[in-house]
Amino acid sequence: MADYIISNEFKTMEEIWDDLLRLHWDYLDTEENMEKLKMRRKLEDELKDFLSIVQHDRKFFLTETAHVFKQSVLRLDQFSAYKALMGFEAISQYANNLFRKPWRKEYRCIKLYSGYYQHEVKANLIDAEKMFEAMGYTLLPNHTLILEGPICPDQVTNVSRDAVIAYCECQIMKQIFQGLIAMQLQTTWQEIFEFRETHIGSASQAIKSMAYAIEKRRQRKERQYDGIHAAAVAADRSSHSSGMGVYHQPSCSLQNTGNIYETYTMVNRYPLPAFPDHHYSQIGGTIERGEHFVDTNMGTCCHQNSHYECLSNFNSRSLMQKSKNGADYSNCNFQSK
Structure with a gap:
């Protein structure tokens, strides 16, 4: 990350964002081979670095992505970043398939009751249909997403890129969670999300800051307990002093x-x-x-x-x-x- 920040210290956030757009477009245009896998890893690394220097409200291009991410963390029973990244990866694949082969009927009609959608998307994210609607799909009463007419490449790629960004954000949250557990400090996904929502920094920086906050909170509770205990002992001694x-x-x-x-x-x-x-x-x-x-x-x-x-x-x-x-x-x- 340090090299990334140094290499971009004279760039504006808009210029950094433009670099990410080009990298993502190159990734989408590359055929399915080992080179594409390398480009995917590079894209993820660059996005993680980007997510470490940007404010939370500027992480996602689409408001729909921000909505799905936050609601999933706050409302989904037994939410975990491990499962959420699976959901965002599935949405990214839906978008990539539609972008590369828009004539395929199976990519224009998505049945929400299908096993794949239920297990990969529905079970791991809240209101994920909003991201499909941002691609141009229409949600029908029979729980089917339909895309009619030509696709809008910008809309589709925006969803694809946002889904990858959300995937990387989940990886950062997972890294923070694992780091705190390794230090025998208890936390929740909601606490990690709220910290990421209000603080800028890398996963390692978040681990240090959250560990300090958790330890400080624990010490404060211990002092409160000691104060209550001391007061009870003092009262007991006073009543039995004679x-x-x-x-x-x-x-x-x-x-x-x-x-x-x-x-x-x-x-x-x-x-x-x-x-x-x-x-x-x-x-x-x-x-x-x-x-x-x-x-x-x-x-x-x-x-x-x-x-x-x-x-x-x-x-x-x-x-x-x-x-x-x-x-x-x-x-x-x-x-x-």
């Missing part, structure tokens, strides 16, 4: 014979992990672990607990006579669940 958890309990009022306990908004400060299956209560200003109790006067349950349930029958045998702070629950009745 070994205590906080558990908010609704307020309640306890009454007993001769004693009235104040109403509290109960906040337990026992370490939560230590007693995960229990609730806690605050009675008379003292925090208690929440064994269940029922005030005999009120007949209401202050707590709910996974290990005990309060009895509505207050004449049953008491399971707990005294609490930890010495409060008398001799009239309270409990039953293990």
Whole structure:
């Protein structure tokens, strides 16, 4: 590519394009032999160099080609440049056959439901019929392309050349994809296309730039993850810095014979992990672990607990006579669940 750029550094883009036109015409006029194969390889090399120095919107001569290429990348299920280049090569061959032998009926009538068209074109490209219409074909309701009257050589060769350009663009995308995979970097065909759409350069330059962008994006995600993780750890350490958890309990009022306990908004400060299956209560200003109790006067349950349930029958045998702070629950009745 370097030699190509140096040799064309004093040429305008129009002059470079004219050189490609002449090379393509020579290729079409050459008989099918080894010389034609050599010219095809030279044409592809020159086109790849051209695609490395031109803006994306100037790669194709026809808007139809640009449309088919972009829509195929964005809309085709399981698109791949490997398959797309097969489709563009098939279109190029259709155009070449029509240009060289326009009198052949089989080249003037293309059945879209034929096996070759379905497997080589339809399966690999979206809206490929537009490129045939650019050659002069008419799409009939019976899924057949018909060309009537004399051909327009310029229209046919424009499609042929554009198809080869698209073929070369697919090869560049394939080279970028393979280069990134070799570096163990994951990417998609859509990402490669979008990069090629907004950046000028060769395949090797695209690989370096995309690899840098992918690695930078990965590092950014790792920093975000580390930040979230650090924040979670800090919050966890803060809540357990004194070994205590906080558990908010609704307020309640306890009454007993001769004693009235104040109403509290109960906040337990026992370490939560230590007693995960229990609730806690605050009675008379003292925090208690929440064994269940029922005030005999009120007949209401202050707590709910996974290990005990309060009895509505207050004449049953008491399971707990005294609490930890010495409060008398001799009239309270409990039953293990």
